[in-house]
Amino acid sequence: MQENKTFLHVFDQHTLRNIVKLTSDGLITELIGPIGTGKESYVFYSKDVHGYEVAVKIHRHNIQSFKEIPSYLSLRGIKSGGFLNTIDDWTRYEYKSLERAFNSGVRAPKPIGLYKNLIVMGFVGFNSVPAASAIKDSNFDLEEWYKDIIGFIIKMGKSGMIHGDLSPYNILNFDSKPYLIDFSQSLKLTSLTKEYLTRDINNINNWFLKLGKQDLLTEQEVLDSVYGEKK
Ligand SMILES: Nc1ncnc2c1ncn2[C@@H]1O[C@H](COP(=O)(O)OP(=O)(O)OP(=O)(O)O)[C@@H](O)[C@H]1O
Numbered sequence: 001m002q003e004n005k006t007f008l009h010v011f012d013q014h015t016l017r018n019i020v021k022l023t024s025d026g027l028i029t030e031l032i033g034p035i036g037t038g039k040e041s042y043v044f045y046s047k048d049v050h051g052y053e054v055a056v057k058i059h060r061h062n063i064q065s066f067k068e069i070p071s072y073l074s075l076r077g078i079k080s081g082g083f084l085n086t087i088d089d090w091t092r093y094e095y096k097s098l099e100r101a102f103n104s105g106v107r108a109p110k111p112i113g114l115y116k117n118l119i120v121m122g123f124v125g126f127n128s129v130p131a132a133s134a135i136k137d138s139n140f141d142l143e144e145w146y147k148d149i150i151g152f153i154i155k156m157g158k159s160g161m162i163h164g165d166l167s168p169y170n171i172l173n174f175d176s177k178p179y180l181i182d183f184s185q186s187l188k189l190t191s192l193t194k195e196y197l198t199r200d201i202n203n204i205n206n207w208f209l210k211l212g213k214q215d216l217l218t219e220q221e222v223l224d225s226v227y228g229e230k231k
């Protein structure tokens with residue numbers, strides 16, 4: 001890792017130590033450049049020791065997000081203590097959700113590794129150029145995308161989970177195919193959390209309605225597919 005890169009100055013000591021650990025474990029070589037910065041996280045472009053392109057998502061240790069964490073964790077049935085632990089629990093929950101979605105056949109970045117507040121995953125993009133989100137690049141086949149995305153919601157539902165924040169901001173357009181990202185708001189599907197599943201379905205339907213898609217599936221039709229053949 002090149003310590004002189006200016007963006008390294010924005011990290012707190014714990015995060016820096018965790019990045020060094022990922023590097024010494026060989027999961028990444030160095031953080032090459034930022035891809036995205038949000039309120040809660042930074043995403044960096046990196047490579048593993050074989051030169052394979054990866055993305056590293058870093059959950060920030062900021063006070064703002066800490067205030068929201070207790071209610072976030074309790075909704076997910078996670079008991080935690082201490083500032084760093086809660087951030088790490090949140091990160092672990094996101095990673096496990098990405099794994100579950102990926103393993104149930106959702107097109108999403110490949111989960112590669114987890115260490116404390118850091119997630120390493122496959123890079124969605126090519127030759128260091130990240131894919132644009134669907135909000136910026138709506139150059140795709142409406143019918144194909146709708147079928148894929150509703151299919152992903154159903155696959156996740158059948159495996160007992162909800163993405164929880166499904167919108168064109170969290171869908172990348174790579175090679176004209178949709179990739180779901182950002183499982184930080186995901187939830188287990190229960191009778192108490194069903195409203196988040198219907199919210200995801202409605203977000204997608206409203207977005208496709210605006211794009212001009214006709215013959216949308218109703219909320220009930222999607223729910224029937226999720227629950228009808230639930231494993
Ligand atoms: N695996 C990836 N490959 C390429 N780009 C990615 C990848 N993961 C994230 N990105 C980019 O980074 C941005 C931020 O990622 P993400 O949506 O996961 O974080 P966020 O919105 O900050 O999440 P949070 O809700 O945790 O604050 C995305 O909009 C996308 O442009």
Ligand SMILES: [Mg+2]
Nearest residue numbers: 038169170182
């Ligand atoms: Mg996001």
